[in-house]
Amino acid sequence: xxxxxxxxxxxxxxxxxxxxxxxxxxxxxxxxxxxxxxxxxxxxxxxxxxxxxxxxxxxxxxxxxxxxxxxxxxxxxxxxxxxxxxxxxxxxxxxxxxxxxxxxxxxxxxxxxxxxxxxxxxxxxxxxxxxxxxxxxxxxxxxxxxxxxxxxxxxxxxxxxxxxxxxxxxxxxxxxxxxxxxxxxxxxxxxxxxxxxxxxxxxxxxxxxxxxxxx
Amino acid sequence: xxxxxxxxxxxxxxxxxxxxxxxxxxxxxxxxxxxxxxxxxxxxxxxxxxxxxxxxxxxxxxxxxxxxxxxxxxxxxxxxxxxxxxxxxxxxxxxxxxxxxxxxxxxxxxxxxxxxxxxxxxxxxxxxxxxxxxxxxxxxxxxxxxxxxxxxxxxxxxxxxxxxxxxxxxxxxxxxxxxxxxxxxxxxxxxxxxxxxxxxxxxxxxxxxxxxxxx
DNA sequence: TAGATTGTTAATCGATTAACAATC
DNA sequence: TAGATTGTTAATCGATTAACAATC
Numbered sequence: 171x172x173x174x175x176x177x178x179x180x181x182x183x184x185x186x187x188x189x190x191x192x193x194x195x196x197x198x199x200x201x202x203x204x205x206x207x208x209x210x211x212x213x214x215x216x217x218x219x220x221x222x223x224x225x226x227x228x229x230x231x232x233x234x235x236x237x238x239x240x241x242x243x244x245x246x247x248x249x250x251x252x253x254x255x256x257x258x259x260x261x262x263x264x265x266x267x268x269x270x271x272x273x274x275x276x277x278x279x280x281x282x283x284x285x286x287x288x289x290x291x292x293x294x295x296x297x298x299x300x301x302x303x304x305x306x307x308x309x310x311x312x313x314x315x316x317x318x319x320x321x322x323x324x325x326x327x328x329x330x331x332x333x334x335x336x337x338x339x340x341x342x343x344x345x346x347x348x349x350x351x352x353x354x355x356x357x358x359x360x361x362x363x364x365x366x367x368x369x370x371x372x373x374x375x376x377x378x379x380x381x382x383x384x385x
Numbered sequence: 386x387x388x389x390x391x392x393x394x395x396x397x398x399x400x401x402x403x404x405x406x407x408x409x410x411x412x413x414x415x416x417x418x419x420x421x422x423x424x425x426x427x428x429x430x431x432x433x434x435x436x437x438x439x440x441x442x443x444x445x446x447x448x449x450x451x452x453x454x455x456x457x458x459x460x461x462x463x464x465x466x467x468x469x470x471x472x473x474x475x476x477x478x479x480x481x482x483x484x485x486x487x488x489x490x491x492x493x494x495x496x497x498x499x500x501x502x503x504x505x506x507x508x509x510x511x512x513x514x515x516x517x518x519x520x521x522x523x524x525x526x527x528x529x530x531x532x533x534x535x536x537x538x539x540x541x542x543x544x545x546x547x548x549x550x551x552x553x554x555x556x557x558x559x560x561x562x563x564x565x566x567x568x569x570x571x572x573x574x575x576x577x578x579x580x581x582x583x584x585x586x587x588x589x590x591x592x593x594x595x596x597x598x599x600x
Numbered sequence: 601t602a603g604a605t606t607g608t609t610a611a612t613c614g615a616t617t618a619a620c621a622a623t624c
Numbered sequence: 625t626a627g628a629t630t631g632t633t634a635a636t637c638g639a640t641t642a643a644c645a646a647t648c
Contacts, residue, residue, distance in 0.1 A: 178595075181616090183591055186591065190587065191583070205628085205629065206629075214570065218618065218619090221631065222616075229631065231629075231630050232624065233622070233624045233631075234628045234630070235628075236628090250587050252586075252587055256593065264487075265483060265486075268480060272479075273480050273484075275586075276586075279590055280590060281586060319593065345589075361593045363588050368493075370578050372402035373402060373578050375465050375466040375467045375495060377398075377559075377577070378471065378534065378535065378559045380393075381558075394638080396638095420605065420606090421605075422605080432605095434639095434640065436607065439606095440607060444606080447648065448606040448646070448648045450604075451604090452606090
């Protein structure tokens with residue numbers, strides 16, 4: 171389906187979720203076709219960029235007409251891979267892990283939560299959101315029995331290294347990483363998406379400062 | 386102090402927190418000087434980029450020697466504005482708000498938490514982490530009395546619009562935004578840092594898929 | 601002084617935007 | 625057919641990298 175299976179650039183990849191979200195909203199509002207011009211306007215980007223981005227993957231539009239919202243939304247879902255099921259565990263059930271557990275729309279993006287892990291003995295064995303919290307002793311057995319695809323790491327940086335080592339040994343190669351532990355450098359064959367909340371705080375601090383200076 | 390007060394590009398701004406974090410680690414390990422070459426190696430970027438980035442703001446290095454770790458760390462802290470106090474509230478005390486409350490190192494980056502807000506009557510009046518949860522009726526008075534600088538929005542997108550309107554009216558111009566409500570478009574004079582966790586999930590899905598395809 | 605490494609200018613690379621022929 | 629809008633190529637813009645003179 172895709173024009174080039176050649177590498178898609180990160181800027182393009184990072185815009186795909188934005189297209190997806192926008193198209194979901196449009197579809198829900200009952201819009202059934204849209205031009206690159208209008209889509210671009212909504213998303214605050216250029217129409218050229220919309221067409222350029224979409225054509226990395228194939229011609230989804232109708233010349234002289236535009237794009238079918240529902241079709242395009244589905245195509246992008248396929249491109250993103252959010253239409254297939256990815257069995258997932260959360261490792262680290264502190265406040266962050268709990269927020270992730272309750273706040274994330276896992277299923278909406280194909281992530282199926284299969285289990286919770288923590289090494290705090292006070293948590294292990296207790297139930298949360300229908301899951302019994304496991305400890306490391308269950309790791310290997312659990313991962314293979316449930317064919318786990320991805321782990322969400324809600325850990326402090328200090329303990330992340332040891333945990334990743336175990337998860338990697340148990341076959342996990344895909345991580346959503348909230349810690350500052352650098353998975354990619356140590357395990358180059360993993361898919362890693364980092365979420366660095368502290369960097370967001372620092373960036374906000376910078377933006378506040380520079381805005382104030384300009385006024 | 387800065388060479389040009391001209392606009393610093395977003396890529397550079399987003400690297401500043403990474404430099405800061407790296408320098409903190411180095412300082413804690415007792416390293417007192419570092420060359421652009423070594424710093425670049427640790428951060429997986431080029432030495433050229435390190436020097437180019439730092440020189441957006443001024444000459445922090447010693448020719449023929451390198452950079453003093455402690456000094457550079459402090460300079461970047463100043464650039465980021467994390468060395469000054471920013472009075473902050475959290476609006477939305479669900480799971481996400483709680484995770485933010487307990488998980489974030491606010492003080493480390495100069496954000497001083499001053500209060501919690503929510504409109505759920507069951508939460509309002511209860512105490513959390515030493516703060517009584519307020520409702521909107523206290524908003525105006527609270528914001529001016531405590532000279533609040535920034536709000537962290539831990540809300541669903543549907544309720545974010547109305548809340549931002551109230552916060553804006555109460556004088557708030559700086560937001561860390563976990564919702565998909567587009568603050569910037571509606572209030573262009575605000576400093577906004579968006580954290581879109583659902584986009585991280587989708588990006589991970591894409592990376593998993595494209596990795597698998599290449600193997 | 602010689603060696604090292606910065607600050608800075610120039611060259612390259614990649615991403616965004618503009619333009620337009622193809623076509624519905 | 626005429627009008628609209630895509631797909632795609634070419635032009636522009638900006639960011640990264642390389643090179644080197646300045647200097648500690």
